[in-house]
Amino acid sequence: MSADWVSVCGVDAIEPGMAGTVPVDGADEIAIFHTSGGAFYALVNKCPHKGGPLSQGIVHGDSVSCPLHNWRISLLSGQALGEDKGCTPTIPLKIEAGQVWLDRAAILARAGA
Amino acid sequence: MNRQTSIPALRHADAKERLVVIGNGMAGCRAVEEILALEPDRWAITIFGAEPRVNYNRIMLSPVLAGEKSFDEIVINSAEWYSDNGITLVSGDPVVHIDRAAQQVVSRAGRIESYDRLLIATGSDPFVIPVPGKDLPGVVTFRDLDDVETMLAAAEASSKAVVIGGGLLGLEAAHGLSLRGMTVTVVHLMPTLMERQLDEAAGYLLKSELEARGMTILTGADTAEIVEIDGHVGGVRLKDGTEIPADLVVMAVGIRPNGALAKAGGLEVERGIIVDDDMVTSDPAILAVGECVQHRGACYGLVAPIWEMCRALAAGLAAQPKGYSGSVTSTKLKVSGVDLFSAGDFSGGEGCEDIVMRDAARGIYKRVVVRDDKVIGVVLYGDTQDGNWYFDLLRQQQDVSDIREALIFGQAFAAGGALADPNAAVAALSDDAEICGCNGVSKGKVVACINGGAASLDAVRAGCKASASCGSCTDLVERLLALTLGDAVEESAKTICGCTSFGHDDVRRAIVERGFRSIPEVMQELHWSTPDGCSKCRPALNYYLLCAWPGEYVDDQKSRFVNERLHANIQKDGTYSVVPRMWGGITNPRELRAIADVVERYDARMVKVTGGQRLDIFGIRKEDLPAVWADLNAAGMVSGHAYGKSLRTVKTCVGSEWCRFGTQDSTGLGVKLEQMSWGSWMPHKFKMAVSGCPRNCAEATIKDFGVVCVDSGYELHIGGNGGIKVRATDLLTRVATEEEALEHCAAFVQLYREDAWYLERTAPWLERKGLAWIKAQLYDDPGAVKALASRFLYSQQFMQDDPWAQRAAGDRADLHSHVGRITAGPPPGGARLAMEPAE
Structure with a gap:
């Protein structure tokens, strides 16, 4: 488990309760969530249901409601909550030196490189 | 580059080793105390301090500013302490150079001191935001006694202060200046005060409290420049153009570890001076401690971790290493009368559960975050009595599964054991015990009401008023229902969502009657069971507040679909x-x-x-x-609001201008209706139409508000819908003139805006309330139409600001851009990723 982090933005770039997007060449866009409680999470920006951009949903607690059909997705696990079934991949993330860092290896794996 | 591998031996047997300390602050002196406690006779100690005075307790500067303590009271080490311990204090003469090869330091005045071990405790510097005017006289930081003296002098001579930064330090400064008689405005960049320590709910309570004390708190406020008047501070201008007059500006936006001297001396420095678990820097002869260090990636700005570092440092130096492994920190705000405690991690995370308790009547908010049966974070506002107990549970990683049910009620309750079953506790209450404090209803009265036939929460609220006001006793009433009736309890009317026990009508009424002005306030006062609601209640509350307080409430973008x-x-x-x-x-x-x-x-x-x-x-x-x-x-076009719970379109036919059947100018009226009502937010989407004759080509009778023109004037229709369930309109009334048609439309729209539930179209609303009720609201009181219409038009003056034009001019650019971008780099060495800054 070698740490291989890439810094994507400052922590102030995303208002609490909102999400930011990070396009990736050759792979799915990543959504970075900043909850009103102050936590950060990164998920592939695609609802497991119909691929809706989760970054545009309403963030509440540690979950987000997809803007297309209101599926509720856990920001911790990427799992659909409630009656719905499905999972969105999560990307390991850390906060250090005021920056948001994503796990390079996880992104590479998604890029199928 | 560190080539030194061993420490020079003592020069001769009885000479003391020389310890030089750079920094006469809390960390430096505490470290010396710890060293003396372990090895009282080993060192000849020299301390260099930049400030011309003895060591004092920096965290008590706030009470000094507030006039609650004097300088003498916050002195930690008096002149005697230095002499008693044979310490040479060089104050007011900071070290400016470290010569590691010669093991010497040089002071500003040219004093050279040799060392066997050097201890760097240079602390931190206040961060000054780089805006124009930052160097003007009257701009101060809040870091040392000189700053406090500057502020006190300003408070005597002038009246208005702006504090930039709504963190711990900024708020303490604001509080102090306010007590000294200044009119204080706090300008905070983030939406929540003390956002590192508080969640939104607690931040809201704190803001309300400080505002009640007369401070003005501006959140989400970005400083553009400090305005000069006659060579002195005259005010602060924000990026949104707001200008706040001020004779004193205090910058309290944060601190930065002061590693400059260490870096110049060739030590490894990142954000802070890098140290190991024994507080040794990249040079084995040099140690560092306090706010200037970076340990395992973390820098600390609170005092508790520094004490732990000092203990580890002394132990390591005495060759009995204990090692410092980082700290869990807790925060208390030193503003008298405000009880606020936060510790650990309350931002959520894998498997975290929130336990929330709110007591609006007493202004209390408590939130404990539990993971794997352990407390990992706590925020307390209003009642911090159990702060230390929670902090102990947190630090000791104690298993709380046994006391989990009662955990939120605090130590006394959780330890009670027998009372940990809430049902048993309610059953054990006497008949005289008060259940509902707002309406003074006892347990006996509630039970009598239930036995008298009230089988649901709503019925109890209607019957004896228990839980009908603030709702904090809802849980108790529900338990009494269950205890009295067992399975026969009836479900109450629909609540907004699972976050609350209140329905839409209750919440709307409470907002207006009790004057709630923000989402966190509603959630606190009405005892929401989640920290920040959900995707159902947030947009509803945002709309209700917007409707209740036009021109005043600031739309919450986070709560918008x-x-x-x-x-x-x-x-x-x-x-x-x-x-x-x-x-x-x-x-x-x-x-x-x-x-x-x-x-x-x-x-x-x-x-x-x-x-x-x-x-x-x-x-x-x-x-x-x-x-x-x-x-x-x-090209002159504005937003069509085709996306909103708002006025959509006004469909028209060509009417009397072109059509041989047309009776009135239907297009003209349609344009006027649209110009009057565009931009208004509604409970749901709202469609209108105007047909020029009863052939009704504009399909006005399946719209929310439809006009059918006839020879004698205008028929006004309401509550139609062409969606999943088609509903033809009901005829509301007939009017003779365009002006009347417009006024009745405005009145109807406003009635719908003020009464319907969020996401309820006019058709189901009309069926729920009945046509007779709607007519009664509009026509029973001859002034009602005018009153409703004028409320609508008042609200419209704030709504008809084209949102597209605002965005096109650069407003909320963050919503339209990416925060970063990851591009595949060139192939050599396999796939690589490179970063580009966001556009």
Whole structure:
């Protein structure tokens, strides 16, 4: 488990309760969530249901409601909550030196490189 | 580069080793105390301090500023302490150079001191935001006694202060200056005060408390510059143009570890001076401690971790290493009368559970975050009595599964054991015990009410008023229902969502009657069971507040569905569709050209004529929206609100101007209706139509508000719907003039806005309330139509500000751009990733 982090933005770039997007060449866009409680999470920006951009949903607690059909997705696990079934991949993330860092290896794996 | 591998031996047997300490602050002196405690006779100690005085307790500067303590009271080590311990204090003469090869330090005055071990405790520097005017006289930081003296002098001579920064330090400064008689405004960049220590709910309570004490708190406020008047501070101007007059500006936005001297001396420094677990730097002869260090990636600005570091340092130096492994920190705000405690991690995370308790009557908010049966975070506001108990549970990683049910009630309750079963506790209450404090209802009365036939929460609320006001006793009433009736308890009317026990009507009434002004306030006062609501209640509350306080309430973008946040309609592929307004369905060559140009310029994949008589441009990316809007604005078009719970379109037929059957100018009236009501937010979407004759080509009888023109005037129809369940309108009334038609429309819209539940169209609303009720509201009181219409028009003056023009001018650019971008780098060495800054 070698740490291989890439810094994507400052922590102030995303208002609490909102999400930011990070396009990736050759792979799915990543959504970075900043909850009103102050936590950060990164998920592939695609609802497991119909691929809706989760970054545009309403963030509440540690979950987000997809803007297309209101599926509720856990920001911790990427799992659909409630009656719905499905999972969105999560990307390991850390906060250090005021920056948001994503796990390079996880992104590479998604890029199928 | 560190080539030194061993420490020089003692020069001769009885000479003491020389320890030089840079920094006469809390960390440096505490470290010396710890060292003396372990090895009282080993060292000859010299301390260099930049300030011309003995060591004092920096965290007590706030009480000094507030006039609650004097300087003498916060001195930690008096002059005697230095002499008693044989310490040489060089104050007011800071070290300016470290010569590691010669093991010497040089002071500003040229004093040279040799060392066997050097201890760096240079602390931190206040961060000064780089805005124009930052160096003006009257701009101070809040770091040392000189700053406090400057502030006190200013408080005597002048009246207005601005504190930039709503963190711990900033708020303490603001509090102190306020007590000294100044009018204080706090300018905070983030939406929540002390956002590192508090969640939104606690931040709201703190803000309300400070405002009640007369401070002005501006959150989400970004400082553009400090304004000069006659060579001195005159005020602060924010990026939104607001200007706040001030004779004193205190910068308290944060601190930065002071590693400059260490770095110049060639030590390894990142954010702070890098140290190991024994507080040794990259040079084995040099140690560092306090706010200037970086340990395992973390820098600390609180005092508790520094004490732990000092203990580890002394132990390591005495060759009995204990090692410092980082700290869990807790915070208390030193503002008298405000009880606030936070510790650990309350930002959530894998498997975290929130336990929330709110008591609006007593202004209490408590939140304990539990993971794997252990407390990992706690926020307390209003009642911090159990702060230390929670902090102990947290630090000791104690298993709390046994006391989990009662955990939130605090130590006394959790330890009670027998009372840990809440049902048993309620059953054990005497009949005289008060259940509802707001309405003074005892347990006996509630049970009597239930036995008298009240089988639901609503019935109890109606019958004896228990839980009918603030709702904090809802849980108790529900338990009494269950204890008294068992399975026979009836479900109450629908609540807004699972976050609350209140329905839409209760919440709307409470907002108006009790004057709630923000979402966190509603959640606190009405005892929401979640920290920040959900996707159902947040948009509803946002609308209710917007409707209740026009021109005053600031729309919360976080509580808006994506379409209303981005002012366009999201499509299944994540692109957006854009519908410019076409008043009454009328357009012209200039508008059509602009639309055609947009379609080509932004590769829109389709243009479609909508059912509402306008054009829908499909396939626009969120990044392109502001540019698209700028182009459409330039041709005179504004947002069509095709995306909103708001007025959509006013469909018209051509009417008397062209049609041989037309009885009135239906297009003209349609345009006037649309101009009157565009931009208004509603409980749900709202469609109108005007037909020029009873042939009804504009389909006015399936609209929320429809006008059918007749020879004698205008028939006004309401509550129609052409959606899943088609409903034809009911006739509301007939009027003779256009002016009356417009006024009745405004009145009806306002009644709907003020009464309907969020996401309730007019059709189900009308069926729920009944046509007779709606007519009674409008016509029983002869002044009602005018009153409702004037409330609508008042609200409209704040709503008719084209959101597209605001965005096109750069407002909320963050919503339309990416925060970063990851591109595949060149192939050598396999796939690589490189970073580019965001656009």
